[in-house]
Amino acid sequence: MNVLFLTASGLMVALALALVLWPLLRQALKQTRRRGLIALVVLFALGLPLASAGLYAMLGDPAALNPAAAEQPLTLDQAITKIRAQLDHDSADPDLWTLLGQAYGAKNEPALAANAFEHALKYRPDDADLLVAWAQADALTQPQHMIIGEARARLERALAVDPTHQRGLWLLGISDFQLQRYSEAIATWTRLLKLLPPDSDVARGVAKQVELAATRGALKLSAAQAQVLSAATAAASVPASAASSAPRLTVQVSLAPQLASQLASHPVLFVYARNPGGPPMPLAVARLPANALPVTVTLTDAMSMAPGMNLSSAREVIVGARLSAQGQALPQPGDLQGSAGPVAVERTQPIHIVIDKVVQQ
Numbered sequence: 001m002n003v004l005f006l007t008a009s010g011l012m013v014a015l016a017l018a019l020v021l022w023p024l025l026r027q028a029l030k031q032t033r034r035r036g037l038i039a040l041v042v043l044f045a046l047g048l049p050l051a052s053a054g055l056y057a058m059l060g061d062p063a064a065l066n067p068a069a070a071e072q073p074l075t076l077d078q079a080i081t082k083i084r085a086q087l088d089h090d091s092a093d094p095d096l097w098t099l100l101g102q103a104y105g106a107k108n109e110p111a112l113a114a115n116a117f118e119h120a121l122k123y124r125p126d127d128a129d130l131l132v133a134w135a136q137a138d139a140l141t142q143p144q145h146m147i148i149g150e151a152r153a154r155l156e157r158a159l160a161v162d163p164t165h166q167r168g169l170w171l172l173g174i175s176d177f178q179l180q181r182y183s184e185a186i187a188t189w190t191r192l193l194k195l196l197p198p199d200s201d202v203a204r205g206v207a208k209q210v211e212l213a214a215t216r217g218a219l220k221l222s223a224a225q226a227q228v229l230s231a232a233t234a235a236a237s238v239p240a241s242a243a244s245s246a247p248r249l250t251v252q253v254s255l256a257p258q259l260a261s262q263l264a265s266h267p268v269l270f271v272y273a274r275n276p277g278g279p280p281m282p283l284a285v286a287r288l289p290a291n292a293l294p295v296t297v298t299l300t301d302a303m304s305m306a307p308g309m310n311l312s313s314a315r316e317v318i319v320g321a322r323l324s325a326q327g328q329a330l331p332q333p334g335d336l337q338g339s340a341g342p343v344a345v346e347r348t349q350p351i352h353i354v355i356d357k358v359v360q361q
Contacts, residue, residue: 076103076107092123097123101113110137110140111137117133126157131157132155132158134151135158135171136171148178151175155175169189170192170206172188173188173209186214186217186221187225189206206232207232247299248300250296250297250348252295253338253354254355256355266324268326269290269295269321270324271320272320273299274318276318283304283313284310285299293355296350316342319340320338336355340352
């Protein structure tokens with residue numbers, strides 16, 4: 001049986017798994033021969049999830065596995081049941097554990113996905129793809145999808161095994177960015193840019209993140225980094241009409257008088273927009289000194305934390321403002337905050353936010 005899959009880029013892995021892996025699983029699990037499952041797992045390439053329209057997307061032709069099997073597709077739960085039944089007979093098969101992890105990922109159950117990948121790693125501890133897959137699944141279980149602790153350690157281990165692992169480089173750069181290690185994020189993503197076609201949408205998406213990291217960290221790129229970045233952005237051209245239609249949310253932030261006495265102890269102001277029905281990671285965020293209050297901020301796609309997860313990817317957002325005592329990206333007890341919404345991303349009128357609440361446990 002011949003299997004051909006082309007891997008390309010797309011956005012956060014949960015979307016890629018849901019949109020792509022499920023069709024693959026559905027077709028593969030119809031095969032009565034075990035060989036088909038193994039071939040699918042071996043040929044599944046964990047590629048780079050980076051296009052600004054949807055990172056971590058994967059392309060393929062699952063119908064080529066068995067065109068005649070297109071009728072009566074399995075449900076996702078049936079697929080998982082079938083994999084687990086095979087594991088009851090052979091619990092030491094890393095390919096089946098990997099496929100189970102992918103299935104749970106497609107079902108948006110990252111904790112179960114990470115557990116399945118953990119079983120596979122017992123038999124393949126130095127498999128870079130599995131290390132990255134586990135780290136990615138683990139991150140999806142964390143608040144704000146933080147890539148820290150063991151997840152970061154496994155990404156580093158994966159890149160020690162395969163220094164050119166594109167998704168590993170992308171996720172490690174995200175971890176650096178989340179931890180406000182902007183210089184390290186730039187270095188990691190520059191390594192990634194060198195592996196990508198310089199005129200591709202994927203490369204341009206990574207280049208935008210490099211520019212954002214440089215802006216956030218008030219950093220100047222080295223000559224070598226600037227050269228790589230220039231090559232990635234040279235072919236980029238955004239029509240003026242597209243740029244003018246991009247969301248621009250004007251946010252006016254003030255502090256409630258009863259909390260004014262706490263301003264000095266909360267020196268950092270975050271103004272952000274997030275998807276009310278999506279992950280807690282902001283679609284746009286600005287970091288300002290608290291003494292700028294009252295302040296007017298314009299949130300745009302350029303202020304996203306990851307390509308594809310921006311204002312343009314949502315119809316409505318919750319807009320919020322938070323005064324942080326420690327300057328942490330995650331809310332801490334005692335921080336001061338306020339919010340408004342949901343509001344449409346096409347909104348042109350100013351959004352008024354009064355910081356009037358104290359973050360509890």
